[in-house]
Amino acid sequence: MTAPTQRIPAEFRYWDRLQEPVVQRARKAWRAVWRFDPQPDDAYVQRFAAAYYDTDPVAEAFVADVYDARGAKAGREMLDRAIEHGIDSVPDAPDSMRRLFAEFEMPPPWLDRDLADRGARVFRRWGTSVFKFATASTLEMYTESSIAKPLALSGGYTGERAHHRQMETVRFWIDISEPGGLDPGGPGRATAMRVRIMHVFIRRRLMDHAEWNLDAWGAPISVADAALTLMGGSVVPGLSLWSAGHQTTIAEIEALLHFWRYVGHLLGVQPDWYPRDFRESVQLMFAAFVKRAYAAGADGDELIESYLPAFAPKPGSPWPKRVRDEVEYRALVGYTRFWMLPQSYNSHTMPRAWPWVLLPLLQAPFLLVLETLRRLLPPLDRLADRNQRRRRESWYRNQMGEEQAEFMPAEALRR
Template sequence: MTKAAARIDVEGAGTRVPTEFRYWEHVDDPRVQRARRLFRTVFRFDPQPPDELVQRFAAAYYDADPVAEAFVDDVYLHGPGPKTGRAMLDRALEHGIDAVPEAPESMRRLFAEFETLPDWYDAEQVALGARVFRRWGTAAFSFATTTTLEMYSESSIAKPLSYAGGYAGEAAHKRQLETVRFWIDVTDPGGLDLGGRGRATAMRVRVMHVFIRRKLLQRPEWNLDAWGVPISIGDATLTLMGGSIVPAVGLWTVGFQTTIREIEATLQFWRYVGHLLGVQPGWYPRDVREAVQLMYAAFVKRAHTAGADGAELVESYLPAFAPKPGSPWRKRLRDEVNHRVQIGYTGYWLFPWTYARHRMPRRFPWVLHPLLRLPVNLTLETARRLVPPLDDVADRVQRARRERWYRNETGGRAAEFTPVEEFRR
């Protein structure tokens, strides 16, 4: 099979493993096993997953989104083109698929799947998961991005972003804020209901991902054997973990008291978001134990081969928040404060050796900011738990804070979620 002819249903999918999926090379390393024993002693369960799960996770690097793939091929790549495709998509999202009489069968299949609830869907759990993410406020934005910076060492994650240029250099701020807009839209109350803003955003992001994936597979430098397919189910599932189990645990370090029940609700919520995005692995974690085991496999399998492309993405993040020349003094002041807050959170959560390995701003004294927030958050969280009506107040406050933060960063511009039509290299 030639690179140009490769489709997402690549030969050997289901058993094929990318050469840069190094789990079995690393799992018996004494350092890994020491960490495993320590975790088992403290938390009373084994973080190392069954080998069958690891095999399915590895094979998912050759899985993607065949339903949306067919639509993108029919309309964006071999049909009327991106502009017409976007108009058709917008019309279907606003008025339903029947409002697009010219829709090909592939688009109708896409919307039939999009509008059908999966068997495992639990409305109460999904609503609670969204509420928990809202409660974390803007701290969730900083934490989720910091965990992504750690994973930019992996070529399968860094290369698509680097080739497209969306998260590198001066474009980093725009794309980062599109991600924040996505998080806000899908977690706002009613955001995932039929006709909800988050639901529409999820479809636009899904199509954007497919478009990039199809384009990258045509490029001779994409290493299918080493990395799997671009924006694979394997990597996309880890992104969903970055909105659930990972911040749920990490944000305890700044005072957010997320319970086991709430963590499992965030798993359910992001699983449903993943369903809308076309990320539908049958092995998606059902509880905290399985989520921890997946993240264990994700860290053990790392190859650290992204090199300069990964470093550029890491080093573009914090400068993206620096005040822009010519801004009004009030916005500049807010931007100066927020820039230092981001330095503090990144310096606090990013592994010290990762921070030191890259050209990053000095962490001190800004790294003290999360520590100063800890007693404040801890007090507010305790009050919220002990006085139930305060939970609704906290939800309203955090929703308002998220929108204020976003408006300041964007200057009121709307997120576009448009596919990249030309790569920068």
């Protein structure tokens, strides 16, 4: 190993923790089963660490030239017009806006659309299971200040607002993974641009905030943390959902990596170190878990403990919806307890998970049979795709009713 030669956040603890016995035991066990070393080379980790200071200068220049100079209303109108009709429909677009949309509208040279479409199909096939799994993986990362602090300061994922913000994320996942969702004119493509601009506003507010510690955490919503979020839709659920019966092959995980890499490109997350294959993705996740500082403190605790209660059934609902909400809430609790590390769940004030924690195990044999039949019979595969698309839209609508996702930053920080 060599010492870091670039600026890295103080809470990036990889080199401090790498030789801990538990880390090396996990490394040895993985190598015994999978026949490759999950520990990346030191130069790769340094690039990952330095990316905590990388952001999105192309989108930031556009916001400065348009939103700051012409006002939020005019900026939003210009953005919407360019998304819906192309940049040439905005005759007074500044050069920064044209650079942004040139990047947005021109496919990157590495893009394989068939591979990206295959990855989107795998993500759809997981249905609502991946939404529930994402809860557990998200709560695990709330121990890290660079992730927890932006959410705590904005208040977007605390208290009852946690439900609305998570449903916006689910809407994004649905939009980008629908057939044609990332094609020109597709709903996911439009959503990606709006989310990208929203991140610029949040980042700017946080960079000026007295509580933000640039030396310890890097930049808010950095390329490094955003890349890990993309990984949360590919290799992590690809491996973990086997425990609930979903069969995801290594080739399918690599298709997912390609799909999410393209999503990241549209979001302005374009690191040259983003994993291209299964081995590289595992090595990045190894570095991400080893580097954790567990320093988010009370902010992280609040985010973790307020998340699940935000999904509890609301009083006053008609009884059929009340019953469905109760079952879905308990299932979410069970899935979260099943996948979240025991010490993480037990060290916080969390809902009682028994007997719902057994749900993933009970469904696994049935899902394994269905998954096997789907693989053997192509018509069943097509039927499963249509069914899962319908189920996840129904799940979303039950949660949101007629409310629409807006992808707007909070008007003001909570503190």
